[in-house]
Amino acid sequence: DQQVKQNSPSLSVQEGRISILNCDYTNSMFDYFLWYKKYPAEGPTFLISISSIKDKNEDGRFTVFLNKSAKHLSLHIVPSQPGDSAVYFCAASAGDTGNQFYFGTGTSLTVIP
Amino acid sequence: GAVVSQHPSWVICKSGTSVKIECRSLDFQATTMFWYRQFPKQSLMLMATSNEGSKATYEQGVEKDKFLINHASLTLSTLTVTSAHPEDSSFYICSARDQTAGHFHEQYFGPGTRLTVT
Numbered sequence: 044d045q046q047v048k049q050n051s052p053s054l055s056v057q058e059g060r061i062s063i064l065n066c067d068y069t070n071s072m073f074d075y076f077l078w079y080k081k082y083p084a085e086g087p088t089f090l091i092s093i094s095s096i097k098d099k100n101e102d103g104r105f106t107v108f109l110n111k112s113a114k115h116l117s118l119h120i121v122p123s124q125p126g127d128s129a130v131y132f133c134a135a136s137a138g139d140t141g142n143q144f145y146f147g148t149g150t151s152l153t154v155i156p
Numbered sequence: 157g158a159v160v161s162q163h164p165s166w167v168i169c170k171s172g173t174s175v176k177i178e179c180r181s182l183d184f185q186a187t188t189m190f191w192y193r194q195f196p197k198q199s200l201m202l203m204a205t206s207n208e209g210s211k212a213t214y215e216q217g218v219e220k221d222k223f224l225i226n227h228a229s230l231t232l233s234t235l236t237v238t239s240a241h242p243e244d245s246s247f248y249i250c251s252a253r254d255q256t257a258g259h260f261h262e263q264y265f266g267p268g269t270r271l272t273v274t
Contacts, residue, residue, distance in 0.1 A: 085267050086162075092262065
């Protein structure tokens with residue numbers, strides 16, 4: 044049972060434009076959400092996170108939005124750069140320990156120069 | 157940021173043999189490490205949580221006798237795939253949590269190990 048879903052397996056965006064990656068979850072107990080970036084044959088690298096007490100977190104070109112009522116979060120990248128081309132995973136955890144992270148299936152972003 | 161290494165990065169073994177994969181946190185101590193498995197174009201699936209000094213906690217459906225985990229120190233966890241079969245071929249990734257305050261929720265991932273069983 045996939046508790047975190049990324050329904051778009053791929054996304055292409057022109058350089059300089061905004062990239063919007065979406066993620067939906069089903070477990071209302073999730074209280075911490077993260078985005079990871081992954082290149083082929085490499086481990087994921089942490090990008091940005093958000094706690095459920097917030098609805099927005101911004102770090103440079105990356106902004107994550109959380110809509111708890113809709114159980115939806117999104118990652119905005121603006122302006123998009125060719126180096127942003129990678130697979131992006133969203134992940135969620137529940138509780139203070141955050142022991143288990145549930146990952147989405149990933150969205151492959153291609154930024155076209 | 158924190159660095160996690162894995163060794164080997166790629167291994168080919170014959171069916172029936174065992175393979176050990178090491179995961180090390182290089183510049184921080186990790187009482188908890190995690191082992192994931194990723195099939196092509198699929199999500200990262202948590203296999204087990206490795207706790208220093210105690211037994212690992214396995215996720216439902218993961219055979220603990222087949223995937224042996226040992227967390228011998230605060231910087232090293234090992235995953236041994238015993239009696240490997242071709243269906244065990246996959247990309248195995250470890251992660252470690254930096255216990256430093258302010259980083260509690262973040263996991264730092266190793267580069268992964270590609271296992272091919274022939």
